[in-house]
Amino acid sequence: MKRDKGLLIVLSGPSGVGKGTVCGALRQHDTHIRYSVSATTRKPRQGEVDGVNYFFKSKEEFEHMIENNQLLEWAKYVDNYYGTPRKYVEDTIALGHDVILEIEVQGALQVRETFPEGVFIFLMPPSLKELRSRIENRGTETKDLIDSRMTVAQEEIELMDKYDYVVENDEVEAAVERIKSIVTAENCRKERLIDKYKQLVKE
Numbered sequence: 001m002k003r004d005k006g007l008l009i010v011l012s013g014p015s016g017v018g019k020g021t022v023c024g025a026l027r028q029h030d031t032h033i034r035y036s037v038s039a040t041t042r043k044p045r046q047g048e049v050d051g052v053n054y055f056f057k058s059k060e061e062f063e064h065m066i067e068n069n070q071l072l073e074w075a076k077y078v079d080n081y082y083g084t085p086r087k088y089v090e091d092t093i094a095l096g097h098d099v100i101l102e103i104e105v106q107g108a109l110q111v112r113e114t115f116p117e118g119v120f121i122f123l124m125p126p127s128l129k130e131l132r133s134r135i136e137n138r139g140t141e142t143k144d145l146i147d148s149r150m151t152v153a154q155e156e157i158e159l160m161d162k163y164d165y166v167v168e169n170d171e172v173e174a175a176v177e178r179i180k181s182i183v184t185a186e187n188c189r190k191e192r193l194i195d196k197y198k199q200l201v202k203e
């Protein structure tokens with residue numbers, strides 16, 4: 001279905017809940033959703049590719065992007081900057097494609113201000129114990145960093161109320177199906193379609 005404007009979807013949730021895994025699985029389904037690649041000052045993890053997982057930047061490069069208004073939103077998360085390049089998101093939506101942003105809570109709240117019509121989804125782990133074990137099993141963070149991320153996680157979960165939908169990531173495929181259902185339903189909201197169909201009646 002061709003639309004004038006695509007849907008902006010924001011997916012947040014605590015570190016280790018499975019945002020990357022769920023987005024990766026969503027990509028395997030033929031949903032036509034586009035993925036925004038963030039900029040970060042975090043060092044690449046093993047296997048991460050510049051321009052695919054993130055645009056890896058120095059602190060100076062990132063600050064330059066902030067000053068030049070190149071970021072739709074940005075936030076500091078456990079000692080590093082993360083931000084969404086503005087142009088890709090704006091161009092993609094303008095072309096009528098849906099786009100998903102996988103970002104933490106402070107950034108999501110900034111996006112809510114500029115895109116109140118966006119769809120905000122919070123991914124929840126089945127329990128905090130399961131969350132910690134997912135971060136530990138991923139094996140990418142030291143114990144100190146895992147503790148910091150667990151502290152941030154509890155603060156983030158308290159802001160769940162700011163989101164439109166809460167999706168539990170118990171099983172990856174089940175979470176993907178829930179997100180697909182949300183996107184389908186949101187694309188049928190009358191507010192998004194009313195102008196298009198009014199026009200059709202006039203023609």
Ligand SMILES: Nc1nc2c(ncn2[C@@H]2O[C@H](COP(=O)(O)OP(=O)(O)O)[C@@H](O)[C@H]2O)c(=O)[nH]1
Binds near residue numbers: 020
């Ligand atoms: N505000 C904001 N947060 C981001 C962005 N990109 C990633 N994040 C979030 O930053 C946090 C840390 O990301 P990362 O270091 O990749 O760790 P991981 O999510 O545990 O794999 C996560 O909550 C991400 O969702 C962004 O562009 N903006």
Ligand SMILES: Nc1ncnc2c1ncn2[C@@H]1O[C@H](COP(=O)(O)OP(=O)(O)O)[C@@H](O)[C@H]1O
Binds near residue numbers: 015134
């Ligand atoms: N539904 C799930 N059940 C069990 N393990 C999961 C599930 N979703 C993700 N994982 C695992 O949890 C770890 C963290 O997932 P990841 O996608 O990196 O999280 P995030 O991007 O939210 O930080 C990974 O090792 C991943 O394989």
